[in-house]
Amino acid sequence: MAIKVLVVDDSSFFRRRVSEIVSKDPDLEVIGTAVNGAEAVKLAEQLKPQVITMDIEMPVMDGITAVRQIMAKCPTPILMFSSLTHDGAQATLDALEAGALDFLPKRFEDIATNKDDAILLLQQRIKALGRRRIYRPIAPRPAPVSPSTRPNMTGAVAGREVVQPVRPSLRSQTPHRASGKKYKILLIGTSTGGPVALQRILTKLPASYPHPILLIQHMPAAFTPAFAARLNGLCAINVKEAENGDQLRAGCAYLAPGGMQMMLERSGAYGRIKIIAGSADMNYKPCVDITFASASKLVGGDALAVILTGMGADGREGARMLKNMGATIWAQDEASCVVYGMPQAVTAAGISSKSLALDDMAEAILTESARG
Structure with missing residues (x-):
């Protein structure tokens, strides 16, 4: 039975591109698309996908907020798409802490130098996440360590x-x-x-x-x-x-x-x-x-x-x-x-x-x- 995938992105071009790539693999099936995080949360509950691909920056509700809500209501493996920038890195790490399982660069040329390799890697990542039967969301982030409690570089306790x-x-x-x-x-x-x-x-x-x-x-x-x-x-x-x-x-x-x-x-x-x-x-x-x-x-x-x-x-x-x-x-x-x-x-x-x-x-x- 094919792994059911929900594709979430505010760009119609990217939704269509990801959907086409997913649908090329007989082991994968796109069962729905969403244009923002709020719609993604609703469709995740209604359609019960086995994997969700999620953009970070979207109107109405961003991807990180959507991840938190999905993991609270109907925990589902989520693959984030991110830009390879400092801000993109910070946002992706936030998404992983919120419960997303994996990420890939949004530009396919950043995934692999060869287009076919990039497509295969995306399909493989989705299938790997789709095999997860149970996912437990992580606990809230621990409090940061203040400078006064940080050890020096020799490892001395402070x-x-x-x-x-x-x-x-x-x-x-x-x-x-x-x-x-x-x-x-x-x-x-x-x-x-x-x-x-x-x-x-x-x-x-x-x-x-x-x-x-x-x-x-x-x-x-x-x-x-x-x-x-x-x-x-x-x-x-x-x-x-x-x-x-x-x-x-x-x-x-x-x-x-x-x-x-x-x-x-x-x-x-x-x-x-x-x-x-x-x-x-x-x-x-x-x-x-x-x-x-x-x-x-x-x-x-x-x-x-x-x-x-x-x-x-x-x-x-x-x-x-x-x-x-x-x-x-x-x-x-x-x-x-x-x-x-x-x-x-x-x-x-x-x-x-x-x-x-x-x-x-x-x-x-x-x-x-x-x-x-």
């Missing part, structure tokens, strides 16, 4: 850790027990659903977290500065977009810049970051495999690497290299993933030693770090 609001969750039945292994670094790779997943984990880490953290999130170059700044405002640890030459420090998370590749080189206690241009033949910029592989050469087995929700298999080969050096690899479990692609790849290959629910991940990381 003030109290952020307290997370109570929220519904899928948790593992068996609590995690520390392996006793020592670590020098935490690595996290993710894609679709990653922005919300990373926020869920990182906001639970205290300012005194004892290791540097490398974050590889598939995201356009225009988005990573805004995403890093947003996480930095919410977390007790420091979060920044990685820059070439950054010395790794405990209690700081470094987000790989979009369109580039993040590697490590030997320097100081933990090493330093090397940022290089992403080659044209690479599917992912940044790429989890590249960062993980680089880390395996620098820290060997003294790493904890986590693969979170995302399409495809990026991270599998880099995780394999880390595991061969003795590192510990975890994957997010299927039930809590937006898309069980990347975690499934490392799990099916026998690379990950543990599958954890998203809401258990931070606690398990802290338990491991207490021994490391």
